[in-house]
Amino acid sequence: MKKLTIFTPTYNRAYCLHTCYESLIKQTTKEFIWLIIDDGSTDNTEEIVKQWKQENIIEIRYHWQENQGMHGAHNTAYELIDTELNVCIDSDDFMPENAVETILSFWNKHGSDKVSGIIGLDSDSTGKLIGSMLPSDLKTSSLFNLYHKLGVTGDKKLVYRTELTRNYPYPIFEDERYVGLAYKYYKLDRDYEMLLMNEVLCCVEYLPDGSSMNMLSQYRKNPRGWAFYRKELMKLPFVSQSFKFRQAIHYVSSNLLIKNYSFLKETPSKFLTTLAIPFGILLSFYVQQKTKSVI
Numbered sequence: 001m002k003k004l005t006i007f008t009p010t011y012n013r014a015y016c017l018h019t020c021y022e023s024l025i026k027q028t029t030k031e032f033i034w035l036i037i038d039d040g041s042t043d044n045t046e047e048i049v050k051q052w053k054q055e056n057i058i059e060i061r062y063h064w065q066e067n068q069g070m071h072g073a074h075n076t077a078y079e080l081i082d083t084e085l086n087v088c089i090d091s092d093d094f095m096p097e098n099a100v101e102t103i104l105s106f107w108n109k110h111g112s113d114k115v116s117g118i119i120g121l122d123s124d125s126t127g128k129l130i131g132s133m134l135p136s137d138l139k140t141s142s143l144f145n146l147y148h149k150l151g152v153t154g155d156k157k158l159v160y161r162t163e164l165t166r167n168y169p170y171p172i173f174e175d176e177r178y179v180g181l182a183y184k185y186y187k188l189d190r191d192y193e194m195l196l197m198n199e200v201l202c203c204v205e206y207l208p209d210g211s212s213m214n215m216l217s218q219y220r221k222n223p224r225g226w227a228f229y230r231k232e233l234m235k236l237p238f239v240s241q242s243f244k245f246r247q248a249i250h251y252v253s254s255n256l257l258i259k260n261y262s263f264l265k266e267t268p269s270k271f272l273t274t275l276a277i278p279f280g281i282l283l284s285f286y287v288q289q290k291t292k293s294v295i
Contacts, residue, residue, distance in 0.1 A: 002059070003104060005083040005162070006095075007035040009073030013091035014043040019205075023094035025057045028101045033059045037077050040067030069177030071170035071225075074184075078165045085117065087159040092205045094125075099201045103159055106197050115140060116192035117160035120201035130154040133198050140193040143185050144236070148243065157201040164188055171228055178222035180229040186236055220257065220291035227254035227263070235268045248272045252280025253287065 006024065010017055017036075024034055038045055046064065053060045065076055074088070085107060089095060106118060119141075122130045131154010134146070146152040168187040170179045219226055230251035234244045248269060255263035267273040 004032040005081045005086045007077040010091040011039045012043045014045045035061045037073040038064040039073045071179040118195045120157040122155045123200045134196040142189040173224040176222040179225040223254040223257040248276035249279045253283040256284040
């Protein structure tokens with residue numbers, strides 16, 4: 001039985017999805033499943049995937065759903081995946097030819113139920129590392145500690161045990177399409193560390209229509225999702241007060257955008273949220289001024 005599922009959320013990305021496919025058929029081992037979650041595409045994604053399935057080079061599974069946003073596609077993927085491990089490769093990204101073999105051999109050697117998975121590296125499309133390397137003197141760490149205590153920077157590729165990623169499903173808010181994916185990752189951080197592997201597993205291409213390139217727009221269009229995300233981050237037991245205060249500012253701002261004036265009753269930290277109100281008002285005003293054209 002195959003041990004790894006590579007899943008790809010996609011929405012009207014037929015024009016670039018072939019780059020991901022071409023990298024997968026070149027993998028040095030084909031012992032994986034490619035699960036495509038089509039999040040409501042209206043282009044010819046389904047037809048292209050049918051052609052690839054007929055080529056029968058790798059095992060491909062395809063699932064279409066009404067558009068829910070990236071987090072909704074992740075929810076669906078975690079429900080469908082039946083392999084021990086999974087990793088998300090976005091529709092505009094691709095994997096080095098030895099990435100699957102690297103993941104599987106590393107997990108076979110070091111993996112256990114005492115860790116939640118593997119943290120690997122991302123590079124850009126030219127092979128230049130994104131951010132910093134992982135600490136060479138550590139075998140395991142939580143994702144939060146890497147970024148907020150050990151000074152690691154840049155996107156990293158996360159390989160998780162599937163039984164764990166089914167925990168903490170992302171909420172779906174009506175007429176919204178965004179909840180921060182790190183919500184689930186930081187929740188898992190409370191109970192597990194991850195194995196560290198200084199190998200590039202994914203080559204990232206940031207396209208103009210990608211969510212990471214349109215963050216202010218996402219902020220304005222999805223205030224309930226952002227308010228939920230910031231509220232959950234304030235609940236984390238292992239974070240500093242300064243970190244919680246920054247989340248409180250964004251929590252206030254997002255609630256003001258939806259005119260939810262009962263946010264003080266709902267916050268997990270009334271004191272910090274009260275202090276954050278003036279800053280949250282300013283941030284809310286800034287977001288509204290910068291995003292007039294998207295509403």
